[in-house]
Amino acid sequence: MTVTTRRSSTAAAPVVSDYQQSVADYWNHEKNPVNLRLGEVDGFYHHHYGIGDVDWSVLEGPEDTRDVRTIAELHRLECAQAELLADHLGAVAPEDRLLDSGCGRGGGSLVAHERFGCRVDGISISETQVAFAARQAEKRGVDGKVRFHLRNMLDTGFESGSFRGVWNNESTMYVDLSLLFGEYARLLARGGRYVTITGCYNDTYGLPSREVSTINAHYICDIHPRSAYFREMANHRLVPVSVVDLTAATIPYWELRAKSSLATGIEDTFLTAYKNGSFQYLLIAADRI
Numbered sequence: 001m002t003v004t005t006r007r008s009s010t011a012a013a014p015v016v017s018d019y020q021q022s023v024a025d026y027w028n029h030e031k032n033p034v035n036l037r038l039g040e041v042d043g044f045y046h047h048h049y050g051i052g053d054v055d056w057s058v059l060e061g062p063e064d065t066r067d068v069r070t071i072a073e074l075h076r077l078e079c080a081q082a083e084l085l086a087d088h089l090g091a092v093a094p095e096d097r098l099l100d101s102g103c104g105r106g107g108g109s110l111v112a113h114e115r116f117g118c119r120v121d122g123i124s125i126s127e128t129q130v131a132f133a134a135r136q137a138e139k140r141g142v143d144g145k146v147r148f149h150l151r152n153m154l155d156t157g158f159e160s161g162s163f164r165g166v167w168n169n170e171s172t173m174y175v176d177l178s179l180l181f182g183e184y185a186r187l188l189a190r191g192g193r194y195v196t197i198t199g200c201y202n203d204t205y206g207l208p209s210r211e212v213s214t215i216n217a218h219y220i221c222d223i224h225p226r227s228a229y230f231r232e233m234a235n236h237r238l239v240p241v242s243v244v245d246l247t248a249a250t251i252p253y254w255e256l257r258a259k260s261s262l263a264t265g266i267e268d269t270f271l272t273a274y275k276n277g278s279f280q281y282l283l284i285a286a287d288r289i
């Protein structure tokens, strides 16, 4: 049974395992300033990392306004990441429909709607995130076209072939890729586009490094090897069209974050993992054939 309200909807059983319940609990209670204070800058709330060169001058100047400048800079970098993902969705028409899978507080869905003017559905396993995201869409007056749902990305309940594009922004490490891409092969229209930005472990390193294992424990996730993405895409009619290694581009974001008052304690682990070659930050865009 699916219950639908005007702005958001809930599937009867979005959580299918104890593990998924623990992920839902994590996100239902998450109130991390590194996410909330950055979102407050302009109402685009993201739960992902940033890319691009840092303007280090934000650390100079008056001490009492240093935080405000640093937060604005970190937000600029996370917005640049969301824009890069949207660049890879290809030609999207206003009558198309997109799926933001694992949507967090909904910033990416709003970015895509602003860019393409089309309908966007965002799904999360977290009830509080879905409610938060729905309020943002309402505030912007776009809730007729940007809707948020409490759904499981492995079993979304949406109609087959109904999406022109689907993306995961830092949310594939919570699921089995074979099940995930099976669902996307079903949801995407032929010729549709799938995009992911994700951290993955580098197969050439061997198995997960100490740092990758620490990140898994920190976020209750299971970072996949790079090879698993390509294997499971090939198994599910998703043919890569672009692969961009964003590892070097994300390091400055982490360096600034480590120096900011919003550091959570995981910054040095990410920096070490990126620099020792065990971890990569990758964008993959693929066509559904």
Ligand SMILES: C[S@@+](CC[C@H](N)C(=O)[O-])C[C@H]1O[C@@H](n2cnc3c(N)ncnc32)[C@H](O)[C@@H]1O
Binding pocket: 020, 023, 024, 027, 045, 046, 047, 048, 101, 102, 103, 104, 105, 106, 107, 108, 123, 124, 125, 126, 129, 151, 152, 153, 154, 168, 169, 170, 171, 174, 175
């Ligand atoms: C790191 S956040 C990324 C949020 C968002 N994509 C962004 O870029 O801001 C991971 C998200 O994945 C969602 N998630 C994890 N497992 C899920 C599942 N099985 N089904 C739906 N959402 C899930 C979490 O609720 C959370 O919103």
